[in-house]
Amino acid sequence: MISIWFFIGSSLVVNGALILAAGIYEWVYPPTNVTVVLSYLHAGVWWGALLLLVGILYCFKFAPRHGH
């Protein structure tokens, strides 16, 4: 049976990748009207990367081929 943790890992991978991509895009092409406070911290980039990394670890550890 596919573990719930694999589904969660998948969710983190997809969400992390989307957030990371959006964060990088905003960093490379900064919007003209910035509505978010502390935008210079580029939170999307490092948070997206963190979610993506954790998601990959979960997917690897709980992948069905490992018998979970």
Place this chain on the structure above:
Amino acid sequence: MAMMLQLASAVPIRLVHLSAVDIAIVAFYFVLVLSIGWYLKSRANTGEDFFMAGREMTAWVAGLSFLSANLGALELMGWAGSAYQYGILATHWYWIGAIPAMLFLALVMMPFYYISKTHSVPGYLKLRFGEPSRALSAISFAFMTVLMSGVNMFAMAKVMQIVLGWNINFSIWVSSLTVAIYVTLGGLRSAIFNEVLQFVLIWSGALLVPILGLYEAGGWTNLKHLIGERASYQYVHLWAGLGSFSSNPMGIHWTGIVFGLGAIISMGYWTTDFLVVQRILAAKDIRSAELAPIIGAGFKMMVPFIVILPGLLGLALLPEKLVPESMAAVTGAHSYNDVLPLMFARYLGPGLLGLGITALIAGFMSGMAGNVSAFTTVWTYDIYRPLINSNGSDHHYVNMGRWTTVVGVLISIGTAYLVMQFASIMDYVQALFSFFIAPLFGTVVLGMLWKRATGPGGFWGLLCGTLCSIGMWAWVKVDPTALRYVALSPHAKGLAQDMYQALWSFLVCVIVTVAMSLATKPASDSDLTGLVYGLTEVPVVGEVPLYKKPIFWAAIVTVVFFVLNIVFW
């Protein structure tokens, strides 16, 4: 819950705007939950699988879903709003208002629930006190939980309208159909899986707000100074201002917090509300069933970081002053309950905002799924099977469960539309819950710990405690000044009513149960084996090292609980 209900009646002013990547994240969530339901369809064909998730959940899964079943979006937004309105006092509902009760459930009550092999709290009452107690509890719970599902559904649709500008009908139908599909297909296991998913989404979506907020505020100490200047230093003390009703923003006294909230309301909710207890009953063995609430308690203590702290940060940092719902409806200003979405909009850029909104949607939907799955189990096993058709096959009851899920969702939709027309219904549904929770705790805990409690004692104690609760509520409704008698002080405010109402109704339940039990014939020991302290042998699940024992982790949680209360005194 009162502030949550106000949330749903706020003026619709769109608070955030979603970009394409945000919408992609929201859409992916819907695809994922439906996929999980579809995948689990093949593992929900027996009653044990459909209603009890096969009783094979690990401690972590049972514990996180136990917590998530309570951690809905209305909780998140409502309590962030309460933190803005009342300061750090709102944290009591997460610490003393939850942790002792969760540990009590784990160490004292769980063995009796688990060993009795019951499928529900009303099911335990039937084994311990007989059919009348079960029927009273089951019918009231089934009725209330499906109504609450509808109230939550309406509130979610209203919040989505306010926050995102979505059409109310779209929100109601898309979310309820999604829930109906994944619970009908996968049963309790599907509901639990999605609750664990919701837990991870909430943390990954909301955790950035306090992190960035504390960075902007310059740390916790500076945040306290900002709040002190903008509002009052009373807003940053957990216990120091509770010596009198008039020395804190909430108008409560420490006795109400400790005895009303900590001892009775939280005990009643966390140990007898079947919506949360059902998740623990699905654990794979007794040790997992004991560990699960302890795991839940550990994470519950951290929830104020993503709920209360954003409210405090909003109080310190938001340029505009938020106002009560009633004033917001007239002036068009933002209300207290808008603080969490406003903080999302303040810090979260494209993608991050989508994840935050998804966390709120996930919270609403898993709340609905939880209500519907609990309703389905109680209806099928505690009302339909014992009172209507006791000769059905397991397959028949599973089909009944699937159809009940659909009917439950439809009733919820109907309730949502009814609430749209008559908003005061929400107040009555919430009041219904408060009538039963404290007396039910009295009945269940006496049943578990005192073998002399008899069937008539249990039934009449539950009924009298409930009538007492209804009576006090009606009295204060008709004459608001009566609160001074219920709460024993002329300075008591609204929240004090819940606490003292629970305290008195619990005491009435206990007194009547004891008196009636002593006046009636006790049950034999053989009838009570496995149900009550002194006649229940807790199975030993092998010798395990100390760090794997529930009592060890309960001690850790207790120490952290006391440290936190002292640090934030």
